[in-house]
Amino acid sequence: MDIREQTPVVAAVAAGGALGASARYAATLAWPTAPGAFPWTIFLVNAVGCAVIGLLMVFATEAPTAPHPLLRPFLGTGFCGGFTTFSTYALDTRGLFGAGSPAEGVLYLGGTLVTALAAVVGGVAAGRALWTRREPA
Amino acid sequence: MNWLLVALGAAVGAPLRHLTDRAVRARHDSVFPWGTFTVNVVGSFALGLLTGVASAQAHLLLGTGLCGALTTYSTFSYETLKLYEGGAKGYAVLNAVGGPAAGLGAVWLGAEAAGLL
Numbered sequence: 486m487d488i489r490e491q492t493p494v495v496a497a498v499a500a501g502g503a504l505g506a507s508a509r510y511a512a513t514l515a516w517p518t519a520p521g522a523f524p525w526t527i528f529l530v531n532a533v534g535c536a537v538i539g540l541l542m543v544f545a546t547e548a549p550t551a552p553h554p555l556l557r558p559f560l561g562t563g564f565c566g567g568f569t570t571f572s573t574y575a576l577d578t579r580g581l582f583g584a585g586s587p588a589e590g591v592l593y594l595g596g597t598l599v600t601a602l603a604a605v606v607g608g609v610a611a612g613r614a615l616w617t618r619r620e621p622a
Numbered sequence: 623m624n625w626l627l628v629a630l631g632a633a634v635g636a637p638l639r640h641l642t643d644r645a646v647r648a649r650h651d652s653v654f655p656w657g658t659f660t661v662n663v664v665g666s667f668a669l670g671l672l673t674g675v676a677s678a679q680a681h682l683l684l685g686t687g688l689c690g691a692l693t694t695y696s697t698f699s700y701e702t703l704k705l706y707e708g709g710a711k712g713y714a715v716l717n718a719v720g721g722p723a724a725g726l727g728a729v730w731l732g733a734e735a736a737g738l739l
Binding site: 500504505506507509511531535537538539558561565567569570572573574575578594599601602604605606609 | 624625628629630631632633634635636637639640641652662665666668669670673682686687689690691692693694695696697698699700702703717719721725726727729730733
């Protein structure tokens with residue numbers, strides 16, 4: 486791997502990731518959820534992050550003009566990746582099962598998955614409506 | 623101070639995810655997103671481990687920051703959609719079902735291991 490080429494990309498990912506994770510942390514401070522309760526804040530953080538990455542990836546890969554090469558590492562891999570989280574999702578799911586609410590555990594596990602996929606589909610569709618030139622019929 | 627711990631952990635976790643993904647892509651010519659799958663499983667296991675051992679501050683640095691940014695839901699969802707759009711519908715379903723199942727298994731294993739320590 487070319488270090489000279491990768492250094493700015495890695496720096497952009499680190500900066501975006503730090504910002505994204507800080508935003509997630511701020512959301513959990515603003516809207517705390519009790520241990521064993523349905524983790525609404527992380528649920529919504531993940532949904533929002535998925536919608537944003539859908540929009541962004543269309544802008545970065547399908548729009549007529551290519552954006553700055555560091556936009557995708559900073560906002561996509563970095564910010565969205567740091568904002569959303571899979572580990573806390575897994576841990577909180579286990580917590581719901583452990584707290585004796587397996588139905589809520591299943592609902593959180595599946596509900597996050599379905600909502601996240603719907604959000605990324607919505608983000609991509611919105612991005613294509615905004616930025617992708619239609620093929621002439 | 624707390625905020626700084628989260629940011630510091632994430633400033634390591636996010637590039638670690640990026641570099642892992644690149645390394646996996648360079649070695650495996652597969653449409654299945656093994657890079658993201660790997661970091662999500664490893665990060666979930668590590669967060670499970672932390673449940674038993676970490677102080678509140680260590681949890682902010684290593685849990686909320688490092689594991690939080692090492693793992694990702696946005697790229698996981700986006701890659702699932704791209705598999706589906708690219709015609710690899712079986713892989714899309716496998717990723718959508720296998721990712722959360724593996725993450726849950728990993729966090730459970732990590733927490734069990736922490737309990738033994």
